Amino acid sequence: MIETKEIKIDGVLQSAQKQSIDKSAPTFVSVTEQIEWIDPIDFFQAGKTIEENRIYWSSADQKTQFVGIGEAKLFHDHDASYQDLKEKWKQTMKNSWIVNPYDQYKTGPIAFGGFPFDAKEKVEELWEGFNGNQFRVPTFLLTIDKNKSFLTTTVYVEQGSKIDQLAADLITRKNQLLHGHKPACQKNQIVLKHEVDPAEWKKLVTKATTAINLQQVDKIVLARELQIEFDEVCDTGQVLDRLQKTQKNSFIFAWEKDHVCFIGATPERLVKVDNQQLFSTCLAGTAPRGKTKEEDNYFGEQLLQDQKNRNEHQFVVDMIKEAVRSFAKYVKIPEEPVLYPLKNLQHLFTPVEAELDEGYTLLDVVEKLHPTPALCGFPRESSLAFIREFEQLERGWYGAPIGWFDQHFDGEFAVAIRSALVSGDKASLFAGCGVVQDSDPEIEYQETNIKFTPMLQALGG
Structure with a gap:
């Protein structure tokens, strides 16, 4: 049994909202907790139940695996600018509220995505929806690193956000992913x-x-x-x-949209x-x-x-x-x-x-x-x-x-x-x-x- 200090998501969201009011800008909130080990493919399949976009990444040695469900933030640049992405990410981190006792692992706010092969290529029917570069910060990110499992929950909090409702929704979806029905993999023919x-x-x-x-x-x-x-x-x-x-x-990857x-x-x-x-x-x-x-x-x-x-x-x-x-x-x-x-x-x-x-x-x-x-x-x-x-x-x-x-x-x-x-x-x-x-x-x-x-x-x- 993993013994961890429970992080009260509603308390974090309330603190982040105070920051939003003080800065007159939304706050990017990220909370990481250690969880019992869960099979990453099962977690990926569980994403079907809440009908949100999914991400998967495994390092070549398979020692690090990520599964992302949902979309807390999407960075999308039709011109595929690397420098614009870098500056937008820096600005997002400046207006953030990050709670992560496990930053020695690959946890916390992480953006996943890709660039086009050729930024000048006109995207037509085949790659419709994948134009430009796109990087997504998942609402729920499962990290398996060094044989340990972590869940990072990420959301935006604004000055007028209804904190109780937001916290309840996150807890419901998190429990559905961790403890709900996980559709079995179907054989493809x-x-x-x-x-x-x-x-x-x-x-x-x-x-x-x-x-x-x-x-x-x-x-x-x-x-x-x-x-x-x-x-x-x-x-x-x-x-x-x-x-x-x-x-x-x-390296094994999946980026769903x-x-x-x-x-x-x-x-x-x-x-x-x-x-x-x-x-x-x-x-x-x-x-x-x-x-x-x-x-x-x-x-x-x-x-x-x-x-x-x-x-x-x-x-x-x-x-x-x-x-x-x-x-x-x-x-x-x-x-x-x-x-x-x-x-x-x-x-x-x-x-x-x-x-x-x-x-x-x-x-x-x-x-x-x-x-x-x-x-x-x-x-x-x-x-x-x-x-x-x-x-x-x-x-x-x-x-x-x-x-x-x-x-x-x-x-x-x-x-x-x-x-x-x-x-x-x-x-x-x-x-x-x-x-x-x-x-x-x-x-x-x-x-x-x-x-x-x-x-x-x-x-x-």
Whole structure:
């Protein structure tokens, strides 16, 4: 039994209201308490019962998991401005009332969300509702960190708020999430698969290699879409459960808005900042896993020796090294990559460590790094211009930064690959590959098929 001092939510809200009156501005209230352990997928499923938007995040080592239910605050910028988001968050924290005896854990007010791959892309039907950057502070946030469980409740209090009614509503919904009925995960069944113009996509690979051979660009990352349909509405809780069990060494995420959910399991960290310590990842170059240990080792060794994949990886290393050195010191990057194994794939991997210079935040780093050559190409502007002109896929948040940050701007962002956009009984899966001078369209096509596999299996395929 966990023995904790009970925090009276109504007393906190009353104190916050006094601050609102004194400052003539709403107060952002956040209260964290330790709770008995609860399964995060069960908590995610419980969010269905109060019919509010949900969030899920798991670190690659699965030691930290978040589940968010509801929306206390949404930061939404159609122009996808990193700096506006940073300033709005600072202002929100200035007008806050935070009660958190457990700030040594990943608790308290935390914003979750993502940026678009290309801020200039016009969002149409596929990504409707996901335009610009969007970051949500959940009303109820379950944190599982260091084998302990915490619940953070967040709400806005205004000068005229009815505190008794507000407190009663929060307590009712909290009890429903923690102690009420939790819908069981339903098995998803795929009944239809449709590749979007694979022949045209292969022609695009040829067009890209032509541009590269004309020395207009060194590398271009091209993505494509696989559409699927289910026999009934897809249960994203079931998808998360499968991803947790099968995709080790991956960041697992879900960001739901109005019954549309962007969900995935990505191996690629963009950046993590913890007390000004910076950690990033260079991940590019791909090979399948073998069916036996001997075959697996063979594929891995071939990947390490393959010049095409090594060149592709080096583009990423060089870009991230240059970017990190512009805002950090004591930058540490190994000379040679190692293998990063996943269930279906293995990649070339180079870790990056540094100390962030004073005055810079996690959001500054994300802005500087995105998009990396692993998801866009190199040089950045030339490859991005090619993608804008010729790629037919609406990328939306695919291949873009998705993650979280706390009140101190500590947090973590991953690159949203190995992902799908789920809406009702339909889903679009996304996969891409890096095209360089000697790329073969058929080989690149087969690589994207392999990259579809993790999400396809998790969705029921």
